[in-house]
Amino acid sequence: MLRILRCGFFGLTVLLGLFSATPPASAAYPDRPVHWLIGFAAGGPVDIVARIMAQWLSDRLGQQFIVENRTGSGGNIAAAAAINSPPDGYTLLFVAPNNAISTSLYKKLPFDFLRDTVPVASIMQLTNMLVVSNAFPAKTVQEFVDYCKANPGKISFASSGNGTSVHMSAELFKVLTKCDMVHVPYRGSAIAFPDIISNKVQLIFDNLPSAMEQVKGGNVRALGVTSPQRWPSVPDVPAIAETVPGFESVGFYGISAPKGTPPEVIEILNKAVGEALKDPKLVARLTEVGGLPKPMTPAEFGKLVADETEKWRKVVEFAGVSVD
Numbered sequence: 213m214l215r216i217l218r219c220g221f222f223g224l225t226v227l228l229g230l231f232s233a234t235p236p237a238s239a240a241y242p243d244r245p246v247h248w249l250i251g252f253a254a255g256g257p258v259d260i261v262a263r264i265m266a267q268w269l270s271d272r273l274g275q276q277f278i279v280e281n282r283t284g285s286g287g288n289i290a291a292a293a294a295i296n297s298p299p300d301g302y303t304l305l306f307v308a309p310n311n312a313i314s315t316s317l318y319k320k321l322p323f324d325f326l327r328d329t330v331p332v333a334s335i336m337q338l339t340n341m342l343v344v345s346n347a348f349p350a351k352t353v354q355e356f357v358d359y360c361k362a363n364p365g366k367i368s369f370a371s372s373g374n375g376t377s378v379h380m381s382a383e384l385f386k387v388l389t390k391c392d393m394v395h396v397p398y399r400g401s402a403i404a405f406p407d408i409i410s411n412k413v414q415l416i417f418d419n420l421p422s423a424m425e426q427v428k429g430g431n432v433r434a435l436g437v438t439s440p441q442r443w444p445s446v447p448d449v450p451a452i453a454e455t456v457p458g459f460e461s462v463g464f465y466g467i468s469a470p471k472g473t474p475p476e477v478i479e480i481l482n483k484a485v486g487e488a489l490k491d492p493k494l495v496a497r498l499t500e501v502g503g504l505p506k507p508m509t510p511a512e513f514g515k516l517v518a519d520e521t522e523k524w525r526k527v528v529e530f531a532g533v534s535v536d
Contacts, residue, residue, distance in 0.1 A: 244275060246276070246302050247302060250306040252287060257418065264497050265488065266278070286318070286379070287314070291305060294329070295470055299470040299471060306465070308464065317533065319535070331511070332468055333507070334466040337503070338463050339438050339439040341424065342435045342437075343433060345411040347411040353455040356415075357389050361391060367415070368414055369415045373397050387530060420502030424501065437449050439461075466508075482510055
């Protein structure tokens, strides 16, 4: 009997040792494709950056990072879909200023972004750019303001949706300059540009990546950037603040996940993004589209999103806009 007990104890010890040596499931992360939800149409600035980063992550982590465009409601459809997904690291959300703005702009959101998501990683900072149709007469920001005031209500501006930084940059501009312009929201800036090029809509304060693509192609004309000073990648384009004191709208791109996502998964992703932002080839691609790589810890990125949420709350109140 003693011998049997000893053998049984030995077997149990070996079995427990095997279990303790088995790594948790998340240690093998990712072991299947990861879906990365973005709230805007293909071809727009968010889509461009997401696909650059997704390809790098796919190559680095050995599983495909699939970019899914869930357009509508200023990115809130994508946010809701991500928040309602299993918190296992296989559904991520592309985070941008729209997520910070929507918290105060939309009055009936079915989620609380800061409460229902966890920060994963920061990718980059970027500015918006005011571009106008080539048929539009103004060649400078001051000429634009003068023309707008002389033609109240006759100028329309496009946006990539209610609550985006593209929308709110224009609303802030309207308040500071007393310009009367009509808002025409689209499901992404890529969809809006054909109407801007044809002068059906006169302008957009678009994210720099897609705005610069259109400017370089000669399709539209750049008047100014929304950063407080000139942006490094486009030093010849003046800051709007040079003409409109106090005007500022600087954005950010990053990744969040549903609340409850394992910390070890977040650590793997944050480390991978940090390594990506040290890769000279990837940095060069982000720089080409006007971004400034900005690696952060999850905690630092979470603070940034919280700070941006409060900043845009003040702008929403200042501009007096809301969406039901």
